[in-house]
Amino acid sequence: MSNLVAHARRELRLVGEDRDVIDGLCRVVQAFADMGHSGASAHYAALYLDKLLRYQPLSELTDNPGEWIDRHADGTTPTPLWQSARNPEAFSTDGGKTYTLLSEQQAAGDMATTPIHHSKALPRMTEPSEESS
Incomplete structure (x- = not known):
């Protein structure tokens, strides 16, 4: 031992x-x-x-749609709400661009004083423009 x-x-x-x-x-x-x-x-x-x-991420949350679960689409919530697949206490109302943490919510759900975090923006792939021949 x-x-x-x-x-x-x-x-x-x-x-x-x-x-x-x-x-x-x-x-x-x-x-x-x-x-x-x-x-x-x-x-x-x-x-x-x-x-x-403790189900916490090792790096910043990103705005990658694959990191966010649409809880409205799966019928869990009546209004648009996304939950982080990497940090279950992170919730977003804008698809993961910004989010709040349950542990930081103030008493009685006072969202006015709950800190809002910004996800790390990932570069977006742009579609190549079609050239006329």
């Missing part, structure tokens, strides 16, 4: 975690330890894992 796994097992016991949970989490910690990270790479890997395990 690695020192990291021993540490995880001890800490989880101290907070009274269930044995099955301890065993499961220690298997994950062991897999992480088996990757052989140095101190610096372990730090970055842990940051990535934290975001990935």
